[in-house]
Amino acid sequence: MTSATGTAALAAASLLPGCSSSASKGGKKAVCDVPLNISFQEGIAPGETLAEKLDFMENLGVVGFEPGGRGLKGRVTEIKEALNGRNIKVSAICAGFQGFILAEDPEVKNLFDTTMREIVEAAGELGSTGVIMVPAFNNQTPCKPHNMDTRNYLCEELHKLGEFAKACGTTVILEPLNRKEAFYMRLVADAAAIARDADSEGVKAMGDFWHMQEETSDYGALMSAGKQYLQHVHIASRGNRKMPGENGEVDNYVEGFKALQQLGYDKYVSFECGCGGDRATLVTAAVNLLRAQWEEAKSC
Numbered sequence: 001m002t003s004a005t006g007t008a009a010l011a012a013a014s015l016l017p018g019c020s021s022s023a024s025k026g027g028k029k030a031v032c033d034v035p036l037n038i039s040f041q042e043g044i045a046p047g048e049t050l051a052e053k054l055d056f057m058e059n060l061g062v063v064g065f066e067p068g069g070r071g072l073k074g075r076v077t078e079i080k081e082a083l084n085g086r087n088i089k090v091s092a093i094c095a096g097f098q099g100f101i102l103a104e105d106p107e108v109k110n111l112f113d114t115t116m117r118e119i120v121e122a123a124g125e126l127g128s129t130g131v132i133m134v135p136a137f138n139n140q141t142p143c144k145p146h147n148m149d150t151r152n153y154l155c156e157e158l159h160k161l162g163e164f165a166k167a168c169g170t171t172v173i174l175e176p177l178n179r180k181e182a183f184y185m186r187l188v189a190d191a192a193a194i195a196r197d198a199d200s201e202g203v204k205a206m207g208d209f210w211h212m213q214e215e216t217s218d219y220g221a222l223m224s225a226g227k228q229y230l231q232h233v234h235i236a237s238r239g240n241r242k243m244p245g246e247n248g249e250v251d252n253y254v255e256g257f258k259a260l261q262q263l264g265y266d267k268y269v270s271f272e273c274g275c276g277g278d279r280a281t282l283v284t285a286a287v288n289l290l291r292a293q294w295e296e297a298k299s300c
């Protein structure tokens with residue numbers, strides 16, 4: 001039964017756009033060759049300075065760095081110099097703007113437009129995969145009502161922002177959250193559908209294994225975005241959002257990793273989490289756990 005189900009899933013996956021599953025001709029090699037590109041947000045690695053953190057990351061084979069967007073314009077030179085000569089690139093930029101895109105108050109919306117575009121410009125200079133954004137957190141009010149007109153408005157505004165990001169050489173990345181934080185957009189498929197309807201190559205979506213507690217399937221969620229829209233992934237332990245592995249058996253990412261491999265996902269899996277003990281020990285253990293599960297996910 002397990003084998004038959006797996007075969008059916010692979011066959012179905014091979015029909016999805018952008019999917020290089022092992023069921024397709026030559027696909028086996030592609031699935032086996034997809035590397036796990038691990039990225040850290042700035043607070044993850046131990047170290048007093050950025051250089052110390054990057055040294056630690058480099059020793060661990062971490063290849064992506066995800067800084068916060070706040071003040072990014074003033075840090076472009078610092079970050080470029082810190083990464084010079086290293087095998088680490090800027091992955092995504094984590095938010096950092098002010099205001100929000102679905103604000104009722106025009107001043108708050110203007111604040112979003114101004115600060116977001118400044119971060120997008122800096123992200124382009126740094127070669128980032130994109131700037132992560134949430135349309136509206138539950139606590140951001142007054143917010144446009146959750147209805148069809150607002151969805152159309154969101155897509156129109158995202159189109160303009162996406163075209164701006166594309167001109168800067170980067171993207172904006174929609175992040176679905178769990179319902180406690182942002183009821184407006186909770187599923188990877190919904191974020192991807194909004195990105196599609198925004199009709200700009202500069203608008204993408206992402207999945208966060210922590211927030212993906214909303215999903216019925218890690219595999220289905222990530223596969224639903226497809227390679228065309230999936231631009232970033234966040235990861236944390238699945239019980240209390242600490243380092244992967246801190247919550248024992250529930251920290252299983254194999255089904256999600258299978259989807260990433262079958263998609264030929266070539267972006268980053270980035271740590272966004274706290275730490276419940278000795279940082280150097282737990283970060284190292286987490287990286288080793290993810291690498292082991294990435295191998296386990298391979299169907300070849």
Ligand code: MG
Nearest residue numbers: 175208234272
């Ligand atoms: Mg996240």
